[in-house]
Amino acid sequence: MVFIRPVTAADVDPLLELAGLAGVGLTTLPKDRDLLKKRIARSARDFERTPERPAGESYLFVMEDPETNKVVGACGIVSKVGGFQPFYDYRIQTALFESKQINVRKEVPMLTLHEEHDGPCEIGSLFLHPAWRKDGNGRLLQLVRFLFIAEHTDWFEDTVVSEIRGVTDSNGQSPFWDAIGRHFFGIDFAEADRLSVVNKKFIADLMPDHPIYIPLLPKGAQDVIGQPHPESKPAVKNLTAEGFQYANMVDIFDAGPVLSAKRDEIRTVRESRKGTVAAIVRDGVESSTHILCNAHGDANFRACKGPIDTSAAADGVTINASMAKALKVTVGDPVRYVVMQAPGASPPSRSVVP
Numbered sequence: 001m002v003f004i005r006p007v008t009a010a011d012v013d014p015l016l017e018l019a020g021l022a023g024v025g026l027t028t029l030p031k032d033r034d035l036l037k038k039r040i041a042r043s044a045r046d047f048e049r050t051p052e053r054p055a056g057e058s059y060l061f062v063m064e065d066p067e068t069n070k071v072v073g074a075c076g077i078v079s080k081v082g083g084f085q086p087f088y089d090y091r092i093q094t095a096l097f098e099s100k101q102i103n104v105r106k107e108v109p110m111l112t113l114h115e116e117h118d119g120p121c122e123i124g125s126l127f128l129h130p131a132w133r134k135d136g137n138g139r140l141l142q143l144v145r146f147l148f149i150a151e152h153t154d155w156f157e158d159t160v161v162s163e164i165r166g167v168t169d170s171n172g173q174s175p176f177w178d179a180i181g182r183h184f185f186g187i188d189f190a191e192a193d194r195l196s197v198v199n200k201k202f203i204a205d206l207m208p209d210h211p212i213y214i215p216l217l218p219k220g221a222q223d224v225i226g227q228p229h230p231e232s233k234p235a236v237k238n239l240t241a242e243g244f245q246y247a248n249m250v251d252i253f254d255a256g257p258v259l260s261a262k263r264d265e266i267r268t269v270r271e272s273r274k275g276t277v278a279a280i281v282r283d284g285v286e287s288s289t290h291i292l293c294n295a296h297g298d299a300n301f302r303a304c305k306g307p308i309d310t311s312a313a314a315d316g317v318t319i320n321a322s323m324a325k326a327l328k329v330t331v332g333d334p335v336r337y338v339v340m341q342a343p344g345a346s347p348p349s350r351s352v353v354p
Helices: 009-022 033-048 137-151 175-179 181-185 189-198 201-206 219-224 230-242 267-271 321-327
Strands: 003-006 058-065 070-078 082-099 104-118 121-128 159-163 245-250 257-262 273-281 289-294 303-307 316-320 334-339
Touching: 003 033, 003 137, 009 033, 009 058, 009 070, 009 121, 033 058, 058 137, 070 137, 082 201, 121 137, 137 230, 137 267, 137 289, 137 303, 137 334, 175 181, 175 189, 175 219, 181 189, 181 201, 230 257, 230 267, 267 334, 273 321, 289 321, 303 316, 303 321, 316 321, 316 334
Parallel strands: 121 159, 273 316
Antiparallel strands: 003 058, 003 303, 058 070, 070 121, 082 104, 082 245, 159 257, 245 257, 273 334, 289 303, 289 334
C-alpha cells in the first residue's frame, strides 16, 4: 500500500530522481536542486499557514511506498496563479474573413496570447515512477489534490485549471516551440522550460503579443496543438471523468491542452464526505475502493486508498489496520473519503485546426 503526505526537506534527492525520469516538459518539477529546495521550503511554510483567502500558496505532495520508504510520485496545487508571476496561455479564437465579391466566407483559427494576473487555482507537478504505475496509484496521486481542496475549499480559487504536458519527441524537442518560440527566444525548448520556473518576465519581454494564424504554422506544429504528451493521456482521462473540460487554451511553449473545472463541481470535491473512524479491523473490508485522508491538520495530512465500510454509523467508517497506520488515525479520528471511481470519459476532443 502506498500513501501520500506533504513534501519535506528530506525529499529533495528522491524528487530530483523523479524529475530526471520525467524528462523535458514537466515545468513544475524542475531538474534543479536549488529550485526544488526552494519549492519544498515554500510548500512546508504554506502547509503550516491558515490563509484567509487564496494568495498563491503552493502545496506539494509526495507518494511513498512504506515497504521501501521510497518516494515514488509527486503532485501539487497552487491556490491561485497570477500576481507577480503572471499565468500565460494561448487562447484559441477565430477570425472571420469574408469577400462578397467572390462569395468567400472563412473562419480562420488563431492563437492569442493571454496574460492573467488574477488567475485560478492550478494543479500540476504530477509524476509517478513507471514501476508504480499500477493498482490505481496514478489515479490516487491525481485525485488526492481534490480531497485536500474539499477539506479546505476557502483556501482555493473557485476555478481549477490543469496545464497538461504537450507533445515532445524522443529528444525532448517540441514541434510547436520550434515553429514559434524558438524564433523569438533564441533558446531551445528545455532551456525555456527551465527559465519559466525561475522567472516569467522574459516571456513578456520576448513573446509576440499579436495573433498567430494557425494555418500558417508547419503541419507538425498544427498537429500537436491541444494534444497531450502520450504519458499524460491517462491524466487527461482521469480529469475528464472528474468533470474537467478542454478550456480552448493551450500552453505557450508546447501547446499542451489546458483543462478547467469549477472547484465545487469536481466529482471528488462534490461527492467526498466527512466522517470519523468507527472501527479498525485486522482483516479486509468488503467494499469498493475509496480514497481516504485524515483531518488532523495540514502538515500531518495523509491519504491512501482502500476499501472502507460506511454502514456502522451515519458518519462512521470502518477501515483496516494498514490504512489506519498509513493515515496515522485511530478510532474517533476525523477523516474525509470518496469512492475512487474508474475513469468514465474519453479525453476532450480538439477541433481547432481545419
